[in-house]
Amino acid sequence: MTRSDQEGHLPEVDYGEVMDYGEVLWRWLWNLNEYGMCLVNNVPTLPGSVIKVCKRIGRIQETLYGKVFELLVKDNPATIANTGEGLPLHMDLLYYKSPPGLSLLHCLRYDDSVIGGESLLLDCYPILEDLKNNYPEQFHTLTRVPATFQSIHHTGVPPTHFIRRVPHVVLGHHEEIVAVNWCPIAEGALQVSPVDVEPYYQAYLLLAKLFNTSERLLKFRLLPGQLISFNNRRILHGRNSFHSKERGGVRHFEGLFINVDESNSQFHLLNNKFGSEPPKYVFNHSVF
Template sequence: MKPVRFLRMLSTELFTTTKTVQIRTVSLLACNRRLRTSSTTPWFNKSDFLEIKHCHVVSYASVAHQPGSETSVAALNVDMSRKVCHIRWEDGFISQFHVAWLRHNCHCEECRHHNGQKLLDPSNVSCNLTIENAVIQGSSLVVTWSGMNDLHIGEIPTSFLRSHNYNMQTLLDRRVNTRPEPAFEIPVVSYKDIINSEGGLYRWIRHINEEGISIIKDVPLSEDMVQKVVELMGPVMPTIYGATFDVEKTSDPINVAYSSLPIGLHQDLVYFESPPGLQLLHCLEFDDCVEGGDSVFLDAFGIAEKFRVAYPDLFEILTKVPATFQKVHYNRDLPVHLVNQKPHIKVNHLGEICAVYWAPPFEGPLAVDTKDVEKYFCAYEMFAKLIKNAELLKYRMHPGDLVVFNNLRMLHGRNGFKTNGGARRLKGCYFNIDMFKSQMQVLHNLEGDGRLVKRVGNQCWF
């Protein structure tokens, strides 16, 4: 057994009760010594192993939590400050919960409706709260809080506590599990597979979440099929282009997509505060005589990470200096004047990328302090070059193909084309990214193993 560094115990805390404990390891301390808590930070390391009798602690295990993990409590302790409750679970995992966190998550009828909505008035929760008492009763932690006008007694299910444990190792493990890997190929499914079984539908939606893109083959050549496919997940997201739209060459295009010109890599509608999440494009016509017109895709998160590694200083500039995204067009049936200022790359409190915005055709004049102008364009140039020279996913659509991709993760574009008397026509629509994320998690929980959804680029910091 690995020796425990006992000298640290003299000034800090051992997770325990005030019962007499016996420690078997190196003989630095006598048996049957009373230990009392004095800090909110466990004194032992994760790599240490304690064998303790007459006390609840057996080990400190770095077990990452996933929903559905062991929820039986082996030990419960409130520290001397009465501000932190420590729990050791049967599988050896140790959690700590602060008094205010527990109070805000009370599940009693006064604090939470049976539908899950919180009823607690947050202005009534004092930062001077203390834990008067805490015990396990059945499958709940029952807590008595003091420090308010009256005592409050409430309960929190142990399953809730384990599912929402905020141990740093758990938080870091969660981030590893939700980080999407760059897409190197486009997964393909058949239309029959996704409509004939829950398993087929689940696999298709997983492809979109994990790879950022998927192609459905053999979708019937009907004008309304793109809407029927998206409705397998939820309702269409209408935009300034309507509920659905046609992508084909027109004589007076209101968008370059409605011409035969090449379209550089970009995301759609980034001038919205919340751009559309999924984009669906159903190929209705693509004659053999049409030259060019292949679709191209690039993982925006993957290329942004490469940019960070290659040019960390320039990367930071694009996270801080905001670009101007706009759609100002009055010569259309529905005139629009949309302007949104935000950085190209957004990161969370840990520096992880949570959103990327890239749409050169829809960028307005930079409007920032003079000291930021030159450094912004230097960073912008290098990011643009990295995108231009990246290896792309390419695909030539065929009638009956329906491509679905995450507009917030995958940059998309197309090669220019010549119709040569033929036609190239796609039918498109959008789907809200938060609805997609919700449906993915529901399917993981009902059809899969309860894993967490990969990040989808909706600015969420998780």
């Protein structure tokens, strides 16, 4: 099954139309289904606006970070996300047995004095298709050998002890890719048979290179009032490091997660009304 390519740009919808018109809401969900990502413009730059957007398609999936989390430089940060450090391409919360399906990030403030901090998005599906076709042995290794994802911080706030072992690539009944697991910053020690160690790392390093050198990478500065939504089981995201050239410069996002099954339900309902074609699979360990 092939997917359309977004041709180097983000599909977009308008906040007011998403909130008022069912057909535009369907278009937003269609973009998420087709491309795995969609930008929502003209969202009010008020705290909690991301919640209003979320309620159009599903309920918040609460995690150890609560219902809504902030991406903002803080003193004594509990996570690297609340620093100015760059974040490599990754997926969120892969140490959960049911990682979030959709992620919403809303830009409340991004001062002109802030240098860097560009958002990064990469659709990993076509890259994995290339890996499958051109490096079948390495692809098979990544579908077979389990990686370890973990968050173990007994003195953290909150304290955590999450461990999950799962291959980087998950296949469905027809050997199609139905989910991806990629988060280098949350990987623990590999716990596999010795015979699998070398093949695993050879395949892992190859895939990492394909991700990090891909010409499909989208890099952009999310502006105040813009909200990026993406499929956390298909799209890798990250950011460049940033700093302020003037004292007090702020980069402030609010984010939340949505269970992909609820958003799929809303999409099916709207697609029956406004769509002309059946939906494609959306990387939630299942096919339509």
